[in-house]
Amino acid sequence: MEFKENEPIYLQIAAHVSDQILLGKWAAEEKIPSVRDLAVTFQVNPNTVMRTYEQLQNQEVIYNKRGLGFFVMPDAVKKVKAQRKERFLQQDLPAFFKNISLLEIDLEEIQKRYEAYKSENYEPEIEQKP
Incomplete structure (x- = not known):
């Protein structure tokens, strides 16, 4: 991912995470990549990803299960769409x-x-027949 210079990196990563949720790649209640894994993916400091995750937690898009990692909130799609x-x-x-x-x-x-x-x-959308 190429980062834009006119926007903080943590917000650009938050937009990417939100995109994954809107696209259905990360579903409600699903575990998302760890801070360390996402930092490696984007070649950024883990503190940057942690700031991203804190931002998304404050927006109630993701939540932390202590010791297990971060998960997508049940109504994350609704929240992200409303914010955007x-x-x-x-x-x-x-x-x-x-x-x-x-x-x-x-x-x-x-x-x-x-x-x-x-x-x-x-x-x-194609209707599926029972």
Whole structure:
């Protein structure tokens, strides 16, 4: 993972952990990599990962089972989505609106490209028959 210079590394690692949870790679109540293992993976100091895990604990995304490690909270997906949605609406969306306004891109063009993006990147859910 290449770290961006304009954001603290521990927050970038927290975003990665959150991504794994949102993608379903780390499920509710599942043990996540140890501080040491994640530090090796990202080639960072274990204290940086510990700071990441403390941040995620404070946000109630993960929890610590003493002696066993860190685990994904049962409602972690809901918490991560709510936090990201709020950040997007408060920070990213105003910048997006500014750009489309300055570039005179109309909402129909945005809608068309959004639909194309969804169809190219997300398979429709298929109902499973019993």
